[in-house]
Amino acid sequence: MTNTIAVHMSGVVKRFPGVVANDGVEFELRRGEVHALLGENGAGKSTLSNILTGLYRPDEGTIELNGAPVSFSSPRDALNAGIGMVHQHFRLVETFSVAENVVLGNPDTAFLLDTAAINERVKELAARYDMAVDPEARVWQLSVGEQQRVEILKVLYRGAQVLILDEPTAVLTPIEADALFRTLRAMTTEGRTVIFISHKLDEVMAVSDRITVLRGGRTVGTVETSSTNKRDLASMMVGRNVEFTRVQRKTPAQTNDVVLHVENLGGHDDRGRDALHGITLTVGRGEIVGVAGVAGNGQRELAEVIAGMRHATTGSVSVEGKVLQSGKARAAIAGGVAHVPEDRLHTGLAAGHSVEDNLALKSYRSSLLSRFGLLRRQAMRDGAVTLVERYDVKTPNTQTAVRLLSGGNVQKVLLAREFSTGPKVLIAASPTRGLDVGAIESVRERLVEAADGGLGVLLISEDLDEIMSLADRIAVMYEGRVVAVIPADKADRETIGLLMGGAQLEATS
């Protein structure tokens, strides 16, 4: 029974404009197993599960369910066939009770709810899989862990045989995560099958029977959990044999001449939870420090605290020895911090505004561009024309709205402005993400050029290749902490991959 194949996906290709998210993925799921899907961000895990749950249709390839070919055109089709997804971001009606949420959207539910019977069934289902949750409680009263149980119950109630859990532990406390693992075990012993999407090596090792590793939209391989280890998984995940060349620098980094000093920094995320735990980090003059890590481990919060967009709960940020006022973007800008945010078009720029306005976004208050509270439009225009030429921005004219430019040119506008403010430190968050090859090359050249000119660069990126080839030192972030800082010439992908996955360095080396 355990060796029969529940799902077999073969040669799955899914293209999006400008990117191939799945490029011939092979995936085989045995009935009754917990099968982990492991990979970095952008490896194609989400796309694959979205195809399996009917959200996307593959461009090529076949899906077989219990040996028979299937084609889903909506999540409802997939659910009817017994495949259900538990999303990372819950889709619950907060003012409804647990039981009401569970039956919501279920076509078999009668027009008039038999509340007592439904409560009874939900309670029974919850007990069977060891999930403590009160069917009559309102969802808003529940903890995050309990809400996740409701999501799982929803899928079970619909009779799903295959459950896909998308990074289920990202929101859980360790105790809640253990409870979840017990629940998953209880489900598989009943013959249900679980796909467990994660990038955390420890929990993948703890919970799964088999592991399929994806990288760059392709299947790297499927291994039995009992016959592998974290080190092998990490190298499968980040790629072992890729040759990359370190960029040649004209001026060597002066690591000891510190321009950016981050000391014991703490900070909250958007929901007010601690996202940074005592981050200490330095960037020297002309040095590029790469911050490696899987997205969501505090990188964005770190960038925003340094840039003054977010308050520091502990610690301080100083530039050339001067402490910056926490939570004041203008203080950071005045102190010489340039910031290329992750969300270029709507944070780094005002997309509906012209190239001219956007180029002046950080200097419009200077006496050069405004006087007596009035803008000096001619000076803004002249400045914009100069920058557009110098940075080779392809735009019809300086009055064109930034949202009409291509991604590469959007980034050029942003970089042009940030460099034009005469910064001492640049925080660049995923500066090449989503760009085409040519644009990526030009952005990297600009960064290196700026560092050669003495700028300290904190390069936050999920692209390990980028970090390995540009950075002088590499800091690895995991769950809001800098877990290691390694000189780039001593760094190897395996070690960094392990650290990104939360493994302890001592335990593995």
Next chain:
Amino acid sequence: MKSPVRLERRLEQPKWLNWAIPLISLLAALAVGAIVLLLTGKNPLDVYHRIFERGFLSTRALTGTLRTATPFAFTGLCAAAAFRLGVINIGGEGQLYMGAIGASYAGLVMGDSYPVGIVIIAMVFAGMIFGGMYAGFVGLLRAQFNTNEIITSLMMNYIAGIILNYLIFNSLSYWRDPRSAGFPSGKPLEKRAFWPSYEIAGVGISFGLILATFVAVAVWVLYKRSRFGFEIGIIADSPRAARYIGIRTKTTIVLVTALSGALAGIGGASQVGDFTHNLDAKGLQLNNFGYTGIVVAALARLNPLGAIVVAILLGGLTNAGYSLQGPDFPSGLVGTLQGLILFTAVAGEILMKYRVKRNTAAKKAMVAS
């Protein structure tokens, strides 16, 4: 079943659309209005001709039109100033009442002892402060607690009406004329607190309308040319970008909402100084000055200078409505037309962002069938 036309997003918004779309909106409103008129057995061309005649075609008509346009100009500026930041202040009505209360107080206190110029300036500022603070409270709630300003500003209109009634009808307040025994009314201002009026080619123009024009220019400069206006534009376009460069978004929301209310407040001051010369609690509430301002702002596409033009246009319509009212000209007609104009002006914004394209695929399908 495909629609024969589809909307395609415009990449650029040509300049001529700025005046073409309001014009089309206006014509569309008149066209729909014509259907309503036909249904009620009236000849639309005849009715529109009479409206035009009574609104614009004589010195008397124009004098009345400009008088009606004066408060519309201020409430239109009020709505436009706030909408540009994305704060939907629909409390111009109440802010105008408060402005009238403030200005009449200043006029009553200072009218018998200060020079004319000082009294007028004091009345304008009192109107701005009362209207501005009243609206500032709405802005504060929005900035601090993220309350929905549409609801709070609307509710505060009713409160302002109650305050007005209290001051004149339900108390022996400073504003109430103690000599008005039968029907209570506001204490009349001294002559010195009357705002001047001018006459050009037989058409009377109030000081308030001239003031409104200057204020419109000032608001235009503020939004288009000033640093503060630049920041308002950034907040409206992208709140995250505003945070990124350290704009004080909350402060700006409070200030802009207060400014918006101050503009309506001058409108209230103008009612007292230009026209009624007392605090006319009933008269202020009869005309929906504040709500019409929303129509003005929408049709002017939030352009302050356009608001003056549109105010005169709607002033003419409303003024004609006053004088034509009777069995063959239902009193609801002007309101209906105003409503239609608001509707088409808002719909016109879609044409600003999208262009209408024939759906070629659907056309082929239609040919085939």
